[in-house]
Amino acid sequence: MKLVYFxxxxxxxxxxxxxxxxxxxxxxxxxxxxxxxxxxxxxAYAFENEGVVRAAIDRxxxxxxxxxxGAQEIAFFPPMTGG
Numbered sequence: 001m002k003l004v005y006f007x008x009x010x011x012x013x014x015x016x017x018x019x020x021x022x023x024x025x026x027x028x029x030x031x032x033x034x035x036x037x038x039x040x041x042x043x044a045y046a047f048e049n050e051g052v053v054r055a056a057i058d059r060x061x062x063x064x065x066x067x068x069x070g071a072q073e074i075a076f077f078p079p080m081t082g083g
Contacts, residue, residue, distance in 0.1 A: 001071050002073045005076050
């Protein structure tokens with residue numbers, strides 16, 4: 001699956017996107033974040049406060065417990081403000 005990173009998440013991870021093949025036990029957005037945090041200190045830093053980072057599965061906002069099965073793209077981004 002393709003992962004896309006925006007704003008300071010991208011800056012901390014050090015890349016705008018990547019393709020990954022997470023282990024079978026990674027079933028939800030929260031699981032994916034937990035797995036990403038084990039991939040290096042840049043990921044641990046980007047996701048250090050999991051409650052702040054938002055996710056979208058195939059361009060639809062998703063909660064931490066949302067399943068990622070069949071997802072083509074998952075995007076991670078900080079909270080946005082309007083104005």
